Amino acid sequence: MATLGGPTKKHKVTVIGSGNWGSTIAKIVAENTRAHPNLFEEEVQMWVFEEEVTLPEDSKYYDASNAGKPQKLTEVINTCHENVKYLPNIALPTNVIANSSVRDAAKDSSILIFNLPHQFIGRTSKQLEGHILPYARGISCIKGVEVAEDKVSLFSEWIGEGLGIYCGALSGANIANEVANEKWSETTIAYDPPTMDSRSPSRNPSPSDNVSASPNMEHKDVRGRSSVSLSGALKNIVALAAGFVEGKGWGDNAKAAVMRVGLLEMVKFGKEFFPETVRVETFTEESAGVADLITSCGSGRNFRCAKMAVERGVTVAEIEKTELNGQLLQGTSTAKDVNNFLKARGRDGEYQLFTAVLDILEGRKTVDDIPDLLARADDP
Ligand SMILES: NC(=O)c1ccc[n+]([C@@H]2O[C@H](COP(=O)([O-])OP(=O)(O)OC[C@H]3O[C@@H](n4cnc5c(N)ncnc54)[C@H](O)[C@@H]3O)[C@@H](O)[C@H]2O)c1
Numbered sequence: 456m457a458t459l460g461g462p463t464k465k466h467k468v469t470v471i472g473s474g475n476w477g478s479t480i481a482k483i484v485a486e487n488t489r490a491h492p493n494l495f496e497e498e499v500q501m502w503v504f505e506e507e508v509t510l511p512e513d514s515k516y517y518d519a520s521n522a523g524k525p526q527k528l529t530e531v532i533n534t535c536h537e538n539v540k541y542l543p544n545i546a547l548p549t550n551v552i553a554n555s556s557v558r559d560a561a562k563d564s565s566i567l568i569f570n571l572p573h574q575f576i577g578r579t580s581k582q583l584e585g586h587i588l589p590y591a592r593g594i595s596c597i598k599g600v601e602v603a604e605d606k607v608s609l610f611s612e613w614i615g616e617g618l619g620i621y622c623g624a625l626s627g628a629n630i631a632n633e634v635a636n637e638k639w640s641e642t643t644i645a646y647d648p649p650t651m652d653s654r655s656p657s658r659n660p661s662p663s664d665n666v667s668a669s670p671n672m673e674h675k676d677v678r679g680r681s682s683v684s685l686s687g688a689l690k691n692i693v694a695l696a697a698g699f700v701e702g703k704g705w706g707d708n709a710k711a712a713v714m715r716v717g718l719l720e721m722v723k724f725g726k727e728f729f730p731e732t733v734r735v736e737t738f739t740e741e742s743a744g745v746a747d748l749i750t751s752c753g754s755g756r757n758f759r760c761a762k763m764a765v766e767r768g769v770t771v772a773e774i775e776k777t778e779l780n781g782q783l784l785q786g787t788s789t790a791k792d793v794n795n796f797l798k799a800r801g802r803d804g805e806y807q808l809f810t811a812v813l814d815i816l817e818g819r820k821t822v823d824d825i826p827d828l829l830a831r832a833d834d835p
């Protein structure tokens with residue numbers, strides 16, 4: 456296989472993560488590497504957090520001789536070419552190779568795609584330190600922010616700094632199952648890397664190579680990583696609020712009101728804490744901003760789980776556990792982290808919707824309090 460050092464140097468791509476979105480992105484990447492053999496090694500490694508799965512009797516992969524025996528998820532993916540747990544009923548190209556060792560999966564890769572729930576990126580990225588090509592490039596598809604006591608960081612920057620590489624960001628109105636089913640969509644990519652190291656494969660793939668986010672996905676490059684990443688993280692808090700009011704049966708006007716205030720708070724947060732780099736147009740004009748807010752408040756998991764929680768009178772955490780089959784919500788921990796950060800600065804009173812969502816999640820307020828709480832929201 457072509458590797459570094461010769462005239463046939465090609466990019467090796469690794470997807471770090473294999474959930475609903477991670478597997479979808481691996482599918483698209485593998486279609487691209489197959490279509491562009493001059494630029495990429497065909498095989499795409501996909502790091503899988505190993506677990507055991509038991510195929511039900513009605514699964515098309517059910518093997519009577521193996522009845523009821525748990526199997527490793529990596530083995531099932533590599534045999535059936537389907538992530539039966541996190542992206543069922545979608546065929547993965549045979550050049551997606553599931554690998555349970557993150558170091559082995561990322562070895563010699565010049566392009567690393569980070570795509571896992573944000574709560575696990577710290578531990579995973581630590582394992583990669585000192586084990587990746589120094590001139591590798593990253594792209595983060597993670598919707599969340601890293602919050603330390605005194606600072607909010609974007610995962611693209613946080614990963615890049617931790618691993619000593621450039622890392623861009625991809626975010627958009629992208630419900631994974633729709634993208635995996637090749638329905639038309641858009642996305643936003645913030646990727647503006649420095650010139651490649653001379654040891655790296657000869658050049659950067661670019662949109663002019665027809666290397667697409669997906670054949671059915673239009674994408675736009677913007678420079679502002681902060682606005683792309685922030686909107687992807689903060690919209691998850693708003694989607695929970697939209698789910699709460701939908702669960703009450705308050706109708707579309709109520710949901711639109713929550714979305715309006717939510718969008719204002721997203722922009723305000725960006726302007727207040729990322730004044731140097733934030734690009735307001737990304738929130739208001741791009742797929743990563745308002746379009747993602749709309750789709751997430753229409754059918755995202757945060758929205759659906761919050762709605763179900765209100766309808767059934769249980770907590771969002773309970774619904775996440777019983778209804779998502781291992782998929783994870785990003786909005787609940789983002790609501791907590793963002794509110795802790797705001798509180799530490801005495802700014803929580805200025806972000807009524809973000810605060811209301813956490814107060815409802817933690818039982819200090821109820822959904823019925825939302826109209827009153829938002830009545831106090833002053834438009835920035
Ligand atoms: N699913 C979507 O529609 C969608 C769309 C766009 C962006 N995103 C974003 O993509 C990112 C990844 O989400 P997803 O939907 O692929 O994940 P997911 O919620 O479908 O799956 C959970 C993943 O976490 C892994 N996991 C569980 N425990 C782990 C551990 N201890 N360490 C490491 N991994 C562990 C599981 O193996 C699984 O791959 C998130 O930031 C999400 O917001 C999701």
Ligand SMILES: O=P(O)(O)OC[C@H](O)CO
Nearest residue numbers: 627628629630755756757
């Ligand atoms: O299902 P959610 O709520 O994690 O949202 C999915 C995507 O982010 C929508 O673009």
